[in-house]
Amino acid sequence: MHRFHSISVVASLFVFWLVLSGYFTPFLMSAGLASSVLVVWFAHRMSVIDREGHPLELRGGVLSYWPWLIVEIVKSAWTVSKIIMHPRLPISPTMLRVKMTQTSSVGQVMYANSITLTPGTISVAIEGDEILVHALTQAGADDLAGGEMDRRVSTCEVRA
Amino acid sequence: MSAAIDILSMILMSVGGVFCVIGAIGVLRMPGFYTRMHAASVIDTLGASLIIVGLLLQSGFTLASGKLLILWLLIFFCSPTASHSLANAAHRRGVIPWQSDQGAKSSSKN
Numbered sequence: 001m002h003r004f005h006s007i008s009v010v011a012s013l014f015v016f017w018l019v020l021s022g023y024f025t026p027f028l029m030s031a032g033l034a035s036s037v038l039v040v041w042f043a044h045r046m047s048v049i050d051r052e053g054h055p056l057e058l059r060g061g062v063l064s065y066w067p068w069l070i071v072e073i074v075k076s077a078w079t080v081s082k083i084i085m086h087p088r089l090p091i092s093p094t095m096l097r098v099k100m101t102q103t104s105s106v107g108q109v110m111y112a113n114s115i116t117l118t119p120g121t122i123s124v125a126i127e128g129d130e131i132l133v134h135a136l137t138q139a140g141a142d143d144l145a146g147g148e149m150d151r152r153v154s155t156c157e158v159r160a
Numbered sequence: 161m162s163a164a165i166d167i168l169s170m171i172l173m174s175v176g177g178v179f180c181v182i183g184a185i186g187v188l189r190m191p192g193f194y195t196r197m198h199a200a201s202v203i204d205t206l207g208a209s210l211i212i213v214g215l216l217l218q219s220g221f222t223l224a225s226g227k228l229l230i231l232w233l234l235i236f237f238c239s240p241t242a243s244h245s246l247a248n249a250a251h252r253r254g255v256i257p258w259q260s261d262q263g264a265k266s267s268s269k270n
Contacts, residue, residue, distance in 0.1 A: 084186035
């Protein structure tokens, strides 16, 4: 499994190099592959490579979570845009604490980043197993407190 | 067919631009520090995504599209991280969130 993880890091780096460089001649491609392998080897020797930096086990869960997240982002961006253009600016800012049920730090980062990415809510601080969130409206705060996003991130983590 | 794709991509990019302007108006209109951040997040989610999707339609199936997708992933991973550290720095420094009953005093301070 460990070896498979390293090979997967090399493959990702090589694809990244190919897309950014756009060179497809044999010499340059093998040079790119060699540098990907060297980078991963050096990273191993320096112990700066770990499962958190390249969370391979999340690949299945993320594919079902991202589409849902994108729909949520579009919906809440539309809501925030309507509030901005409303003549009376109907905001009711609140601070609230939401509980995280994720066990790994990758899962917690995913949840906190999803909260921030959704317009109308920002994760301000992490305190133990709770996130301090600032919400633009009371309705947005209630939505988040309902915990659907938390459940979905946890499912995505458990499926690994 | 290509004319239809052109028109669709123009529409997407224009709508993305409109959302960027709405976000900018929001940054100006909102009172207080945290509420302004909410307005700015409309720009880097919906505004940026619509413009990138419009550009993807223009570039078709080329290397440029791959670079655009990488750019989109970069925005989606980095912008919440940056927003969080900004909000966290403000929280630690003791910036008081704006409340509607506080009146104009605190909104001018933040």
